[in-house]
Amino acid sequence: MIDYKELGLKVGLEIHAQLDTFKLFCNCFSTMDEEVRKTIVRRLHPVPGETGEVDVAAQHEFEKGREFYYQVFNDTTCLVESDDEPPRGVNMQALDIAVTLANMFNCYIPDEIHFMRKTVIDGSNTSGFQRTGIIGLNGYIKTSFGKVRITNLQLEEDACGIVSKHSDHVIYRMDRLGIPLVEIGTGPDAHSPKEAQELAETIGMYLKSTGKIKKGLNAIRQDINVSIKGGARVEIKGVQSLSGIPKAVEMEVERQLNLIKLKDWISKLRFSNIEDVSDTFSNSKCKLLRGKKVFALRISHGKGLLATKIQGDKTLGRELADYVKAKTDAKGFIHTDEDLAKYNISEEEINAVASVLKCQSNNLIALVSDFPKALEKIIERLTMFSKGVPEEVRRFNEDGTTTYMRPMPGRARMYPETDVKPIVMKIKKVKTPTLISDRIKRLKKKYGLSEDVAKALLRSNYFEIFEMYAKYNPKFIASVVTSYLRDAEKRRPLDMEDVKEILNLWRKGKISKDGVQDLIKEVSEGKDLMEVYESKYKSKIDLEKVIDKIVKEKREFVLKNKERAIKPLMGLVMEKVRGRFPGDKIYKLLKERIDIECGD
Numbered sequence: 001m002i003d004y005k006e007l008g009l010k011v012g013l014e015i016h017a018q019l020d021t022f023k024l025f026c027n028c029f030s031t032m033d034e035e036v037r038k039t040i041v042r043r044l045h046p047v048p049g050e051t052g053e054v055d056v057a058a059q060h061e062f063e064k065g066r067e068f069y070y071q072v073f074n075d076t077t078c079l080v081e082s083d084d085e086p087p088r089g090v091n092m093q094a095l096d097i098a099v100t101l102a103n104m105f106n107c108y109i110p111d112e113i114h115f116m117r118k119t120v121i122d123g124s125n126t127s128g129f130q131r132t133g134i135i136g137l138n139g140y141i142k143t144s145f146g147k148v149r150i151t152n153l154q155l156e157e158d159a160c161g162i163v164s165k166h167s168d169h170v171i172y173r174m175d176r177l178g179i180p181l182v183e184i185g186t187g188p189d190a191h192s193p194k195e196a197q198e199l200a201e202t203i204g205m206y207l208k209s210t211g212k213i214k215k216g217l218n219a220i221r222q223d224i225n226v227s228i229k230g231g232a233r234v235e236i237k238g239v240q241s242l243s244g245i246p247k248a249v250e251m252e253v254e255r256q257l258n259l260i261k262l263k264d265w266i267s268k269l270r271f272s273n274i275e276d277v278s279d280t281f282s283n284s285k286c287k288l289l290r291g292k293k294v295f296a297l298r299i300s301h302g303k304g305l306l307a308t309k310i311q312g313d314k315t316l317g318r319e320l321a322d323y324v325k326a327k328t329d330a331k332g333f334i335h336t337d338e339d340l341a342k343y344n345i346s347e348e349e350i351n352a353v354a355s356v357l358k359c360q361s362n363n364l365i366a367l368v369s370d371f372p373k374a375l376e377k378i379i380e381r382l383t384m385f386s387k388g389v390p391e392e393v394r395r396f397n398e399d400g401t402t403t404y405m406r407p408m409p410g411r412a413r414m415y416p417e418t419d420v421k422p423i424v425m426k427i428k429k430v431k432t433p434t435l436i437s438d439r440i441k442r443l444k445k446k447y448g449l450s451e452d453v454a455k456a457l458l459r460s461n462y463f464e465i466f467e468m469y470a471k472y473n474p475k476f477i478a479s480v481v482t483s484y485l486r487d488a489e490k491r492r493p494l495d496m497e498d499v500k501e502i503l504n505l506w507r508k509g510k511i512s513k514d515g516v517q518d519l520i521k522e523v524s525e526g527k528d529l530m531e532v533y534e535s536k537y538k539s540k541i542d543l544e545k546v547i548d549k550i551v552k553e554k555r556e557f558v559l560k561n562k563e564r565a566i567k568p569l570m571g572l573v574m575e576k577v578r579g580r581f582p583g584d585k586i587y588k589l590l591k592e593r594i595d596i597e598c599g600d
């Protein structure tokens with residue numbers, strides 16, 4: 001067991017949630033569109049921020065020299081998204097939701113809301129910046145492990161969604177651009193992977209309690225900031241599920257611990273000049289190097305280093321390759337800590353390179369084709385590691401490992417948004433919604449439902465049906481909502497009025513519980529409620545006659561078993577009348593009829 005407190009683990013979260021309203025700065029719909037109307041092409045350039053410096057992260061993206069293609073849609077994009085027109089004021093409904101959340105998180109709300117521009121130059125925003133306004137500061141949330149600070153709550157615009165990346169251009173879809181987002185930043189107050197998960201769950205529950213958060217995959221996204229004593233703050237992006245959070249934290253701790261362990265070794269490394277060794281590989285069997293410009297680097301004291309695992313099965317060699325790929329056009333590099341036979345590189349070839357580089361036994365050789373800059377980037381990265389764990393932004397992978405994305409954005413990112421007027425906050429205290437956790441408690445207590453059923457009810461689109469009919473039979477209505485109607489939704493959602501009509505028939509004793517299930521199914525298959533009811537249920541079956549006939553047929557059995565005959569006969573009657581009559585009514589009539597037959 002790892003003692004995370006001992007390691008000084010600190011985890012903070014940054015949670016983004018899309019609001020279910022129109023867009024933030026125009027009146028476009030906040031939905032994903034289908035039909036691309038046209039595509040526009042742009043190129044972005046980094047500009048200095050207020051402080052006069054160009055942001056390192058911005059420069060990093062610009063160096064890639066890419067073009068950006070933006071898909072334009074009909075109902076979800078306008079001239080605001082394409083940055084041909086300034087924002088048309090702030091969506092007040094979105095602002096209300098953000099203020100409600102700021103209240104729920106006990107935040108201080110500024111007297112004026114000022115929107116700022118945050119530089120983004122990966123092309124995900126047509127303007128080259130993201131508009132963001134601080135709505136709340138210095139709040140807190142209660143958890144099982146104590147109060148966690150909510151340091152900031154922002155209202156901002158979502159970026160474009162990425163369609164595909166190519167070597168010289170990126171294709172973006174503009175429909176996502178401008179969807180209102182709340183960003184919630186916590187203090188680094190979670191101290192174990194489990195606490196980090198609980199924190200994300202609790203914040204997610206607060207968000208959903210407003211009922212104004214978009215549903216579905218990617219509607220809530222979480223970035224995780226992780227650091228340990230002697231390590232550094234690293235931001236992990238792209239953790240899709242709550243259950244991925246502890247995994248991401250555990251594996252980042254592992255990576256930082258290993259980098260700390262390797263620091264001394266890495267600081268002993270010495271690098272040769274980068275040599276052109278193309279001649280050695282002119283007739284090589286290695287397809288990656290044959291006939292190419294091949295460059296080599298000697299790393300003294302490096303033997304074995306790149307095969308060292310630093311995060312799960314990921315080696316330091318792969319970690320370096322990620323950096324090379326992020327910073328250059330090289331697809332990676334080859335090194336002597338790998339099995340070179342898999343590349344068809346011969347021992348003679350390696351010996352030849354070693355002699356050019358004047359290698360000794362504890363040396364490591366790195367090879368790259370076409371991009372000598374890749375070897376410079378290896379030196380750069382190892383030099384970073386010799387100083388400790390670098391602060392950076394990383395992307396989460398399925399297997400729990402992470403991949404280098406970019407340096408931590410600097411402070412030069414923000415400058416004032418002059419196209420959006422400041423908003424004077426007259427009303428800061430607002431009524432906050434009841435938390436989902438409290439609603440679950442109430443449902444459990446009032447109706448005796450299980451936690452799972454209560455949760456499923458709250459998720460249902462038919463929750464108001466439960467509220468209306470629970471008084472007649474809470475458990476049955478709960479299963480109507482969470483099971484019958486849920487199944488029906490997979491075929492075709494039922495109209496609220498039809499559901500009420502069906503339950504009214506049940507309430508008046510005209511159909512049984514089975515009848516409710518059957519009618520819901522029939523209607524969801526596209527049939528007309530009243531037609532099905534008339535033909536299947538309202539037909540003039542005389543229940544008393546059916547019972548009379550069955551009792552007569554089974555006279556001997558009835559006389560012999562008396563009261564005990566009710567149960568088996570119930571089954572026969574139910575079979576005949578299929579859902580038309582409620583069970584208690586059948587039972588009552590059947591009992592009366594048997595009593596008569598037995599002469600009581």
Ligand SMILES: [Zn+2]
Pocket residue numbers: 023026027028076077078079080081178
């Ligand atoms: Zn628009």
